Amino acid sequence: MSKSATIYRMVMDGHICPWGLKSLHVLRSNGFAVDDRWLATRSETDAFKEQHGVTTTPQVFIDGQRIGGHDDLLRYLGKPVRDPEALTYAPVVAIFAMAAFMALAAHWVVAGTLFSVLAAEWFIAFSMCLLALQKLRDVESFATQFLGYDLLAQRWVPYARLYPWLEGLAGVLMIAGALHWLSVPVALFIGSIGAVSVFYAVYIQKRELKCACVGGNSNVPLGFVSLTENLMMIAMALWMVAKPQLL
Structure with missing residues (x-):
């Protein structure tokens, strides 16, 4: 049975959200059929945030349930999330x-x-x-x-x-x-x-x-x-x- 997801991401003249692109790639790489919905203006983006009570985009929905942004999606899929404060060589x-x-x-x-x-x-x-x-x-x-x-x-x-x-x-x-x-x-x-x-x-x-x-x-x-x-x-x-x- 195919998996489906919906993503709302900013795609505007002069700005394409990189986190939206990364989230879209994660979904497709994990076998999801994606309904890719663009937020094409600032007013459209602000209205979406107010409607769903969120402060950032992209926002991913799977089976009607809001998962959240890029890091939330990785956690949902059981994948590691990069810690910007973690020590590394x-x-x-x-x-x-x-x-x-x-x-x-x-x-x-x-x-x-x-x-x-x-x-x-x-x-x-x-x-x-x-x-x-x-x-x-x-x-x-x-x-x-x-x-x-x-x-x-x-x-x-x-x-x-x-x-x-x-x-x-x-x-x-x-x-x-x-x-x-x-x-x-x-x-x-x-x-x-x-x-x-x-x-x-x-x-x-x-x-x-x-x-x-x-x-x-x-x-x-x-x-x-x-x-x-x-x-x-x-x-x-x-x-x-x-x-x-x-x-």
Whole structure:
């Protein structure tokens, strides 16, 4: 027996409700025959809300029973609902994965192979650049969150705004293999301060904080991953110093 549902969603000139589109997709993906009813004007939308005693759209009805909006629909179907406040490592994993793919792709173009020491160097350098980019999207938000745990920034506030630029500069120079006299000290300095700050906040003070590593207002927990980011910068700087003697 086919399942049927009715959805009321805003579809106006200049605005199509994204939650309405998502709800429509969920219904159809779960085998519902959908009566898709558009609220085409603001007055029509307001009248619908007043009639049904709701404050938001879309609104989904199944078998004549009002289910509610997008999240209510997911709960009704027994599907997980994203918690915007939940801690997650997903942004960091995505950045590191993309940096790895970029490094492998670049190395394939240059050398015709996927793996080498140079590919590993590029992975770290690309990661630094991508992480810096996330911070630079909103420097003030990053600085505010960074001040919660970075020991140097707490003593000299401008360092919180300067940090993303230093990280990006070191990453770009390491990709280019240029100006090691500048990139190495910068990476070693910010990586060391960062590692000490994270270790002190998490493992000495036992504080539960959010990391600013992927920008301000993120839900990434401060801890092992954040420490790894800083240790990678330190390792890259030390490798750049040792590399000429080893080759």
